[in-house]
Amino acid sequence: MILSILATTKLAIKQCFKTCYAWLLLVLSIFCIAGAIGRGSELAMVRQISLCWLPLAIVVIFGVGILWMGCSSIANDIEEKRFIGTAVAPVKKSSVWIGRWLGLVLSTALLLAIVFFMIGINGKLAVGSERPHDKLELLPESREQTINEIYEQMLIDASRDAGGEFVQNKEQKLETMKELKRQLSWQYFPLAAGAARTWDFSLESFSLKPQEKIYLKLAFLSMSGTTGGADGMLKIYNKNKNELVAEFEMSSDARGNVYYEISTDKLVGASTVRVVFENASEQAEGSSVLIGYEESLEVFAPIGGFWQNLFYAYLMCLGLLSIMAAMGISFGMQYSFPVAIFSAFVVMLMLVIASGNAINEYDSESSCGHKHNGEEEKTALYSEIVRKSAQGVSSAVHYITSAFIDEEPLSKLGSNRTISESKVFEWSVISFIIIPFFLCIIGSVVLSKKEYK
Amino acid sequence: MDNSQVIKVENLEKVFKDFWLRPKTRAVDGISFSVNKGEVFGLLGPNGSGKSTTIKLLLGLLRPTGGTVSVLGHAPTHTATKQRIGYLPELSYLYKYLTPRETLRYYAGLFGIKGKQADERIELLLSQVGLSAAADRAVGEFSKGMARRVGLAQALLNDPEIVVLDEPTSGLDPVGRYDVKQLIKQLAKQGKTVLLSSHLLSEIEDVCTSVVILSQGKIIAQGDLYKILAEQDRVQLDIEGMSLDALPKIAEQITEAGGKFKAGHPRMPLEEYFLKKLGKNK
Numbered sequence: 001m002i003l004s005i006l007a008t009t010k011l012a013i014k015q016c017f018k019t020c021y022a023w024l025l026l027v028l029s030i031f032c033i034a035g036a037i038g039r040g041s042e043l044a045m046v047r048q049i050s051l052c053w054l055p056l057a058i059v060v061i062f063g064v065g066i067l068w069m070g071c072s073s074i075a076n077d078i079e080e081k082r083f084i085g086t087a088v089a090p091v092k093k094s095s096v097w098i099g100r101w102l103g104l105v106l107s108t109a110l111l112l113a114i115v116f117f118m119i120g121i122n123g124k125l126a127v128g129s130e131r132p133h134d135k136l137e138l139l140p141e142s143r144e145q146t147i148n149e150i151y152e153q154m155l156i157d158a159s160r161d162a163g164g165e166f167v168q169n170k171e172q173k174l175e176t177m178k179e180l181k182r183q184l185s186w187q188y189f190p191l192a193a194g195a196a197r198t199w200d201f202s203l204e205s206f207s208l209k210p211q212e213k214i215y216l217k218l219a220f221l222s223m224s225g226t227t228g229g230a231d232g233m234l235k236i237y238n239k240n241k242n243e244l245v246a247e248f249e250m251s252s253d254a255r256g257n258v259y260y261e262i263s264t265d266k267l268v269g270a271s272t273v274r275v276v277f278e279n280a281s282e283q284a285e286g287s288s289v290l291i292g293y294e295e296s297l298e299v300f301a302p303i304g305g306f307w308q309n310l311f312y313a314y315l316m317c318l319g320l321l322s323i324m325a326a327m328g329i330s331f332g333m334q335y336s337f338p339v340a341i342f343s344a345f346v347v348m349l350m351l352v353i354a355s356g357n358a359i360n361e362y363d364s365e366s367s368c369g370h371k372h373n374g375e376e377e378k379t380a381l382y383s384e385i386v387r388k389s390a391q392g393v394s395s396a397v398h399y400i401t402s403a404f405i406d407e408e409p410l411s412k413l414g415s416n417r418t419i420s421e422s423k424v425f426e427w428s429v430i431s432f433i434i435i436p437f438f439l440c441i442i443g444s445v446v447l448s449k450k451e452y453k
Numbered sequence: 454m455d456n457s458q459v460i461k462v463e464n465l466e467k468v469f470k471d472f473w474l475r476p477k478t479r480a481v482d483g484i485s486f487s488v489n490k491g492e493v494f495g496l497l498g499p500n501g502s503g504k505s506t507t508i509k510l511l512l513g514l515l516r517p518t519g520g521t522v523s524v525l526g527h528a529p530t531h532t533a534t535k536q537r538i539g540y541l542p543e544l545s546y547l548y549k550y551l552t553p554r555e556t557l558r559y560y561a562g563l564f565g566i567k568g569k570q571a572d573e574r575i576e577l578l579l580s581q582v583g584l585s586a587a588a589d590r591a592v593g594e595f596s597k598g599m600a601r602r603v604g605l606a607q608a609l610l611n612d613p614e615i616v617v618l619d620e621p622t623s624g625l626d627p628v629g630r631y632d633v634k635q636l637i638k639q640l641a642k643q644g645k646t647v648l649l650s651s652h653l654l655s656e657i658e659d660v661c662t663s664v665v666i667l668s669q670g671k672i673i674a675q676g677d678l679y680k681i682l683a684e685q686d687r688v689q690l691d692i693e694g695m696s697l698d699a700l701p702k703i704a705e706q707i708t709e710a711g712g713k714f715k716a717g718h719p720r721m722p723l724e725e726y727f728l729k730k731l732g733k734n735k
Contacts, residue, residue, distance in 0.1 A: 003562050003563075003565050004562060004563050004565065006562060007558075007561070007562020007563050008563075010559070010562070011548070014548075014550065014551065014555070015548075018551075019550065080546060081546040082546040082548060084514060084540075084542050084546060085540075085542075085546065085560060085607065087513075088512050088513075088514065088540045089560065089563035090532045090535040090536040090563070090564065090565070091532070091563050092532065451515050452509065452514040453469075453515065
């Protein structure tokens, strides 16, 4: 069986490289990359194009190619009777399926690796001089008041100040709301003498290594409105272990933005880092310190490895292409090439749409669920059953497709976070084993029932 | 099944249906025959008589709508049985981007023939079918005859017990046809069973020991070729090295016995003459 799989794999690889398939994909991809080089002067823009949009565009190109090649691989062989030679050989149909799929995936893997490597070089050149750290996300529970609560309060205050009039004037209302949002981003809140403020930051998407550094940037105002100038202690904890990692004594001489450097040694494996600022002024005579809602404290940690992220993204994209190859081959075993390619495209499209529907259904269910009563309930029964069934199906489809529809891996690449290893593993198992396994069974059964006139 | 019978067909029937599953063509209509081990068996018939369909039913490429087929004691779809069968289809359907060597290597892989053994077998077959010089050219560049030779090598790759050849000489020049006939005779000498389908009567006559003649999916004649073709009321004398002076005496005796005769020099078939001129006929 292994020999026959290998023989079929080699054939499929030769098919890819001796026909225009491989070279067309490569040329198209190189055009994409060439188009991005030097685009925009800002590093962030180049990075976003290089690391997010380029793989997306290339995966779309490869997706169309692999679906085309998968469908034509066996469909054309059957139609042009070349498959007869294989059909009379002592091979299991599943071996043929596996061989074709492996060949197609391996060829694509090689081409995709070349393309991703080029993207990597392009991206690295673009972002090479940039500080290799990224901002940590502030966890919502560490905020004393949610941003919405603050905004609502400000809106009420503004309405009261305007004598309640601006609520009727839609244009004025919108203008006020815009201004409030701008103010909100600069809003500072007092921290009384002797009091403490705690911030929790998520380290979940960062995989820290020992002997690295994370940076804290603290900016605050004294009551007089000048930057800096407060006595206090800044303490950093590994929240998971409740262990003190570092502490800094602050003096009133500190001015402007103050940076603190912390070793990652005690933070490796932690999911949350806690920062506590204690206003050390005497309660009786000390002054309050103004702490900004968002800007007063920022923490930067080393970003996930550029190449590691790119490799994970490569694996996940290849996983998606592997599903498309499997689908193409199974459809090609059932139908003639034009029918197979049309059906495969329609199914892929439906998967994407169904996935979007699943998300919408989920959102509407969670945010505005309502109850029926009496007659309404009876008449709505049928539509409710249909809705539930559709939701069930689309949820199932969503489960399969969510890994690449939601955000992984491309948006993560763009935001410079580390792609989670477990997510990559989970998606790899689904895309390289589970889905191809089921499609292999379907394809093999179809092929064994086929007649060769 | 008799041990000597390697293929047994009973009341075999194949009806092709249209899109709505209505019967469209009755390609094979209740035929029965058997092929013995070591026999060169011919399936003879005009175009559309059901020869190729019968062969595809024997190979499991089509499923019968009636009757039974047994090949080497098993159903034709039995995977292990396929290991012992070689098949040359009516046209050589090959991957145009592969060379003959790559093509044979691919099929060697499917038949589980490994490394050195495969290489040796491939080289032997390439030289047998006269493709050693063109072994590394893409098949897409080949003429029909050359592609046919690749197909023939492919059919013999697994050293099969049963060789099924569907129109093996179609597209071949006289030299190629001669080579194929010689190869079939050689296979028969090696004790292999050859099932041959053709509408070329001379081809069947030259190599086959038994035949089935099909017309419109039905058997119209079958049996030992020698017995079928023998005309019991005629006697053929093949005299060599006799003086023509002796002819009147012989003629007189034949006339006295009530016989009629024609005398003259026998004619060599054109194919034989052609091959002789090319120095191919031994």
